[in-house]
Amino acid sequence: MAVDHASRLQYLEAMGIQVWESRQPSPASAATASVTVDNDHHQDLWHTLQQQVAGCHACALAETRTQTVFGVGNQQADWLLIGEAPGQNEDLQGEPFVGKAGQLLNEMLRAIGLSRQQVYIANMLKCRPPNNRDPLVAEVTACNAFLQQQIALIRPKIILAVGRIAAQNLLNTQQPLSRLRGIQHQLQGTPLVIVHHPAYLLRSLTEKAKAWEDLQFALHVYQSVTD
Ligand code: SF4
Numbered sequence: 001m002a003v004d005h006a007s008r009l010q011y012l013e014a015m016g017i018q019v020w021e022s023r024q025p026s027p028a029s030a031a032t033a034s035v036t037v038d039n040d041h042h043q044d045l046w047h048t049l050q051q052q053v054a055g056c057h058a059c060a061l062a063e064t065r066t067q068t069v070f071g072v073g074n075q076q077a078d079w080l081l082i083g084e085a086p087g088q089n090e091d092l093q094g095e096p097f098v099g100k101a102g103q104l105l106n107e108m109l110r111a112i113g114l115s116r117q118q119v120y121i122a123n124m125l126k127c128r129p130p131n132n133r134d135p136l137v138a139e140v141t142a143c144n145a146f147l148q149q150q151i152a153l154i155r156p157k158i159i160l161a162v163g164r165i166a167a168q169n170l171l172n173t174q175q176p177l178s179r180l181r182g183i184q185h186q187l188q189g190t191p192l193v194i195v196h197h198p199a200y201l202l203r204s205l206t207e208k209a210k211a212w213e214d215l216q217f218a219l220h221v222y223q224s225v226t227d
Helices: 005-014 027-054 088-093 099-111 137-154 164-171 198-202 205-226
Strands: 079-083 120-123 158-162 185-187 190-195
Touching: 027 137, 079 137, 079 164, 088 099, 099 198, 099 205, 120 137, 158 164, 158 205, 164 185, 164 190, 190 205, 198 205
Parallel strands: 079 120, 079 158, 158 190
Antiparallel strands: 185 190
16 A cells, blocks of 8 residues: 555655664554655645755756756645656646646646646656756766655555556666556566556557556556555
8 A cells, every 4th residue: 555664764764864763663653754755744744845956956857957846746645646856837837737747747647537736746856857858867866855755644545556667666677668568467465557658648649548458457556455
């Protein structure tokens, strides 16, 4: 379902958040700590994380960005969408998946009965690579802790990796998209499904059909974990 408890605590601790818990927590004490974190500090944690991202200079992309692109949406969403990195429009507006790609993503979501406001949308990288080049391994590594913290805070029931670059990096594989689609993967204990990038919806009918298959499969996985 969501990020396992140990990982979650690890991410929260990495943010400098004190979680009151013995070193060998009982299930009851773990649950208490979790509820406390959820109810009392959720907004504080988001705010802290947003500030950390906004001021981050951990990789060279900080030098060329207009602004960081943190993420947008429902902070307690069941669905978390993760793309590759901000593009030009995103860098200018400070929001992921805006412009044409954003409209198409909204259409994809609508196709499975979801609105943009219901889900959370983020990218692996919070800063735009110059000329939209592929992210470097060092950049993904430098930015990964932020994404992991977002996952730990949202605790989604399903993660959609949007496009090949996001899929390969999140799953740490070089396999082609064709081998990764249609399979229920896991990321930190959360089901992960790969969907085509919305740009595919602009192309051939075959690719539209594939994008639709991806979404149907994602919906199937979501229903199977929430039933
Ligand atoms: S891409 Fe991530 S690690 Fe690099 S500067 Fe931006 S926020 Fe920091």
